[in-house]
Amino acid sequence: MANGEAEVRNKKVLLKHFITGFPRESDMELVESDTVRLKVPEGSTAVLLKNLYLSCDPYMRFRMSKHVEPSFVPDFTPGEVISGSGVGKVVDSKHPDFKEGDYVWGMTGWEEYSLITSPEGLVKIKYIDVPLSYYTGLLGMPGFTAYIGFFEICKPKQGEFVFISAASGAVGQLVGQYAKLTGCYVVGSAGSDEKVSLLKHKFGFDDAFNYKKENDLDAALKRCFPEGIDIYFENVGGAMLDAVLLNMRLHGRISACGMISQYNLEEHEGVRNLLSILAKRIRMEGFVVFDHYHNYSEFVEYTVSRLKEGKITYLEDVAEGLEKASGALIGLFYGRNLGKQLVVVARQ
Amino acid sequence: MANGEAEVRNKKVLLKHFITGFPRESDMELVESDTVRLKVPEGSTAVLLKNLYLSCDPYMRFRMSKHVEPSFVPDFTPGEVISGSGVGKVVDSKHPDFKEGDYVWGMTGWEEYSLITSPEGLVKIKYIDVPLSYYTGLLGMPGFTAYIGFFEICKPKQGEFVFISAASGAVGQLVGQYAKLTGCYVVGSAGSDEKVSLLKHKFGFDDAFNYKKENDLDAALKRCFPEGIDIYFENVGGAMLDAVLLNMRLHGRISACGMISQYNLEEHEGVRNLLSILAKRIRMEGFVVFDHYHNYSEFVEYTVSRLKEGKITYLEDVAEGLEKASGALIGLFYGRNLGKQLVVVARQ
Numbered sequence: 001m002a003n004g005e006a007e008v009r010n011k012k013v014l015l016k017h018f019i020t021g022f023p024r025e026s027d028m029e030l031v032e033s034d035t036v037r038l039k040v041p042e043g044s045t046a047v048l049l050k051n052l053y054l055s056c057d058p059y060m061r062f063r064m065s066k067h068v069e070p071s072f073v074p075d076f077t078p079g080e081v082i083s084g085s086g087v088g089k090v091v092d093s094k095h096p097d098f099k100e101g102d103y104v105w106g107m108t109g110w111e112e113y114s115l116i117t118s119p120e121g122l123v124k125i126k127y128i129d130v131p132l133s134y135y136t137g138l139l140g141m142p143g144f145t146a147y148i149g150f151f152e153i154c155k156p157k158q159g160e161f162v163f164i165s166a167a168s169g170a171v172g173q174l175v176g177q178y179a180k181l182t183g184c185y186v187v188g189s190a191g192s193d194e195k196v197s198l199l200k201h202k203f204g205f206d207d208a209f210n211y212k213k214e215n216d217l218d219a220a221l222k223r224c225f226p227e228g229i230d231i232y233f234e235n236v237g238g239a240m241l242d243a244v245l246l247n248m249r250l251h252g253r254i255s256a257c258g259m260i261s262q263y264n265l266e267e268h269e270g271v272r273n274l275l276s277i278l279a280k281r282i283r284m285e286g287f288v289v290f291d292h293y294h295n296y297s298e299f300v301e302y303t304v305s306r307l308k309e310g311k312i313t314y315l316e317d318v319a320e321g322l323e324k325a326s327g328a329l330i331g332l333f334y335g336r337n338l339g340k341q342l343v344v345v346a347r348q
Numbered sequence: 349m350a351n352g353e354a355e356v357r358n359k360k361v362l363l364k365h366f367i368t369g370f371p372r373e374s375d376m377e378l379v380e381s382d383t384v385r386l387k388v389p390e391g392s393t394a395v396l397l398k399n400l401y402l403s404c405d406p407y408m409r410f411r412m413s414k415h416v417e418p419s420f421v422p423d424f425t426p427g428e429v430i431s432g433s434g435v436g437k438v439v440d441s442k443h444p445d446f447k448e449g450d451y452v453w454g455m456t457g458w459e460e461y462s463l464i465t466s467p468e469g470l471v472k473i474k475y476i477d478v479p480l481s482y483y484t485g486l487l488g489m490p491g492f493t494a495y496i497g498f499f500e501i502c503k504p505k506q507g508e509f510v511f512i513s514a515a516s517g518a519v520g521q522l523v524g525q526y527a528k529l530t531g532c533y534v535v536g537s538a539g540s541d542e543k544v545s546l547l548k549h550k551f552g553f554d555d556a557f558n559y560k561k562e563n564d565l566d567a568a569l570k571r572c573f574p575e576g577i578d579i580y581f582e583n584v585g586g587a588m589l590d591a592v593l594l595n596m597r598l599h600g601r602i603s604a605c606g607m608i609s610q611y612n613l614e615e616h617e618g619v620r621n622l623l624s625i626l627a628k629r630i631r632m633e634g635f636v637v638f639d640h641y642h643n644y645s646e647f648v649e650y651t652v653s654r655l656k657e658g659k660i661t662y663l664e665d666v667a668e669g670l671e672k673a674s675g676a677l678i679g680l681f682y683g684r685n686l687g688k689q690l691v692v693v694a695r696q
């Protein structure tokens with residue numbers, strides 16, 4: 001398909017300017033005028049990717065703001081193509097680890113073709129007999145996040161009581177299934193009745209509630225966990241964390257994975273119930289999945305085998321075309337996605 | 349000295365009523381009318397203690413309020429003698445582990461003599477060639493708290509940057525000295541210039557500041573830790589914790605030992621910078637020293653040997669007589685104590 005010598009069109013999504021508050025579609029721009037030569041330049045060790053699936057991830061919000069002190073991920077550059085995790089096919093390679101036709105996932109651009117100048121960060125896809133889009137979610141960064149955050153950080157034991165916020169999302173839906181496979185009692189919260197129903201009937205959670213319909217989160221948690229919570233997989237922060245702290249059991253663990261309810265606020269909400277950490281001997285631990293890539297293949301083997309046995313299922317929310325990318329990304333902060341949000345650039 | 353058959357006067361300090369807000373001397377009452385027989389009743393396995401030194405500890409504030417849901421320590425009973433940690437001499441014993449003349453420390457009453465009906469919780473004092481009052485502080489509950497909270501929870505490494513709040517107190521002064529012995533860079537905060545001077549010149553801290561004179565805690569921490577904090581030994585909570593979170597380094601650890609700034613507030617202050625826990629991969633862990641008593645003798649050996657080598661020093665603030673006990677306890681919440689606050693009931 002890809003003619004090495006051809007110059008082809010290369011649509012891309014740019015960040016127009018740094019932002020504050022909630023992101024809007026108008027903060028990004030689709031540019032159609034660029035072209036790209038489908039050949040890696042001589043003398044480089046780059047890889048040229050045809051992007052197939054792009055991942056919309058909450059952390060990208062941090063990259064859209066200017067930070068005086070460096071954030072844990074580098075800021076985007078206004079006027080340049082947005083970068084993010086994605087799945088691609090190698091069109092040309094001057095790197096010994098990759099060859100034309102390989103499927104890979106890792107950091108790429110929100111565009112049709114990307115020249116990856118540091119391909120060492122790309123992961124060659126081993127199992128291509130599962131949907132390739134899964135490498136944006138189930139078998140990519142969010143799935144791996146669920147694995148590390150649950151097994152490594154929470155150290156779950158059979159029979160423990162597990163609570164997951166943003167439970168129907170890319171990470172949460174998998175955490176819940178891992179917890180069920182571990183023999184835990186699992187409850188999730190999500191922002192719509194449809195999501196709650198998915199949690200209970202598709203992902204096998206023992207219980208779930210729509211946090212937007214509860215006017216007392218503490219009461220909702222007491223209803224779902226009369227004996228308290230051993231493990232909280234934290235995706236949202238703020239008021240939910242505060243209510244959870246009141247309901248933790250002795251020696252509970254909180255995996256601080258994300259706090260999406262705070263990402264667009266200029267001043268973060270205060271959390272008042274931290275004394276519980278002391279009184280209940282709680283361990284709250286933050287992690288960033290990028291630190292753990294040495295465990296990636298262990299995660300893939302564990303998850304693919306359970307996927308093939310039908311013990312794990314995964315829901316994706318698919319936006320068709322780069323035109324839809326900015327809206328799909330923004331939708332995360334309004335809970336519009338039903339499952340893992342991704343963008344199809346091309347199907348192969 | 350103690351005549352087994354005698355009935356003697358037994359002055360005691362009672363809690364008059366449950367309280368809210370800051371405790372006041374008038375919430376407690378010294379009662380002189382009681383008497384006690386200096387003999388353990390037949391058929392019991394109790395121990396009768398002559399109380400020598402009583403410990404004033406911040407956690408006692410929790411016991412002075414009524415809790416609907418049980419707190420991590422049981423509520424006091426209004427009208428009854430206050431109980432707390434103390435050092436005593438065995439006057440009579442019907443328990444096989446204790447005999448007349450033994451020195452012990454553990455939970456006792458704020459009174460001259462206490463009948464301890466569950467003496468299993470008492471610790472027989474091994475080293476009596478150090479001041480016995482040290483078993484309310486350096487070699488008692490607060491010292492052991494410093495040991496567990498620093499070594500077990502923080503897992504310090506040589507060269508790390510350590511910050512301690514309420515640093516001149518019973519726990520903090522020892523944490524700082526342990527940290528120096530471990531080869532760390534150590535900074536403490538305290539509430540007066542006199543305390544700051546003690547930290548620097550008596551306890552060997554590398555630096556210290558008076559938090560009451562800083563109008564920007566974040567700036568004070570940045571001044572003391574231009575490269576950030578690896579370990580925060582948390583004694584105060586609230587605004588200090590919020591400022592520390594902005595200054596933690598990657599993979600930092602926070603030992604949640606206490607949050608004294610919150611104990612008297614009806615509604616706790618909100619902490620806003622928790623996203624740092626995630627971005628900086630921080631582990632924040634609460635502990636209660638009572639869970640760790642199996643390690644007590646290890647702690648005593650470590651600490652007594654360094655005390656005898658002159659590598660550890662310890663400052664006490666001594667209130668003379670049960671008359672002074674309620675004022676001494678309350679003083680903790682106004683920072684009146686200079687070092688470990690204790691009350692002398694009798695010197696032997």
Ligand SMILES: NC(=O)c1ccc[n+]([C@@H]2O[C@H](COP(=O)([O-])OP(=O)(O)OC[C@H]3O[C@@H](n4cnc5c(N)ncnc54)[C@H](OP(=O)(O)O)[C@@H]3O)[C@@H](O)[C@H]2O)c1
Nearest residue numbers: 058145169170171190191235257258259260261288289335
């Ligand atoms: N530590 C790491 O290395 C790492 C890696 C990946 C992801 N994460 C974090 O994990 C979390 C989940 O990520 P994901 O990819 O699985 O996203 P996701 O859950 O698929 O999508 C985000 C979801 O967050 C919920 N949400 C949005 N605003 C909210 C608010 N104000 N309050 C409560 N919920 C809100 C929405 O669901 P509802 O309809 O349920 O509100 C939305 O669908 C995020 O916090 C993310 O930053 C961390």
Ligand SMILES: NC(=O)c1ccc[n+]([C@@H]2O[C@H](COP(=O)([O-])OP(=O)(O)OC[C@H]3O[C@@H](n4cnc5c(N)ncnc54)[C@H](OP(=O)(O)O)[C@@H]3O)[C@@H](O)[C@H]2O)c1
Nearest residue numbers: 406493517518519538539583605606607608609636637683
């Ligand atoms: N987890 C456990 O098992 C355990 C065991 C023992 C103690 N603790 C905790 O450890 C901490 C220290 O206890 P300690 O026995 O060593 O007490 P301490 O430090 O000897 O005495 C309390 C000190 O706290 C400071 N303080 C009082 N109110 C404050 C406020 N609003 N803001 C900031 N500082 C304030 C005062 O010092 P300044 O003049 O410096 O303000 C006061 O001298 C307490 O939080 C206590 O609850 C925990």
